[in-house]
Amino acid sequence: MLPLILLLVVTQLPCVQGDSTAVCRCKQGSASGCAALDPRKAAEIAQAIHELKIDEEARQKQAASSTSAKVQESSDAPEPPDCKGQQHHVISKPIAKELELHPTLMGVYEPRDSRFVTKAVDEAAHCGYQDWHRKIDAEVINYWLRTHKSATAKEFETFLRSVYNRPDMRARFPRGF
Known part of the structure; x- marks a missing residue:
């Protein structure tokens, strides 16, 4: 053998x-x-x-x-059953993945980074990976991260705060980010 x-x-x-x-x-x-x-x-x-x-x-x-x-x-992804997820992670997995490819922001953030969490007004405002969430991720990735190659962490976070201060996002997340 x-x-x-x-x-x-x-x-x-x-x-x-x-x-x-x-x-x-x-x-x-x-x-x-x-x-x-x-x-x-x-x-x-x-x-x-x-x-x-x-x-x-x-x-x-x-x-x-x-x-x-x-x-x-x-x-x-469909909305999860029995969704109670009112915590929203501003640095989603797709955004974190793109950040790992970014020349100046690589290694600064983690997927679902606990430093960047906000609370939704209710369950309907945030439950799973909804369409609005995918659109925000696409905007952050395509519009901002891929066009601001020399951005600092402060500039990136300022941009994220401006997104979460929009009226439609304030309706979902009254405290913004």
Whole structure:
């Protein structure tokens, strides 16, 4: 059993360019290459390599599916059931993600940064990631962060305060931000 495990581990290492040995052919999943090494184990090794490839493909599909679900969830997530979320995080996850790419504001803020939280007037004013929230995030990201590449934290926070002092936002968050 140990030689099989060792061979399976070795088969996971890439071949060196120009290597046409039986070991390399076996690494690439060729049963005939494995057979040249040990004819008795060729079928077993080929089956094990095949199963490893299927497992890897399944892991990749799962990762792709998970990533696509997260993107969909963050872009148009339905309102959560039993929503009681009246706390609003000014630095949302999408804004924080963009901040991590910003030349001068990188590393200054965190997603859902506890320093930047305001309270909604009621449950209807803020429950989940509503349409108005996505629009504010898009404005902060597209209009401001991507066009103010040399902004300071103070300038960014002044802009955020101006957004939260607008009449429509004051109706949702009477204390502003």
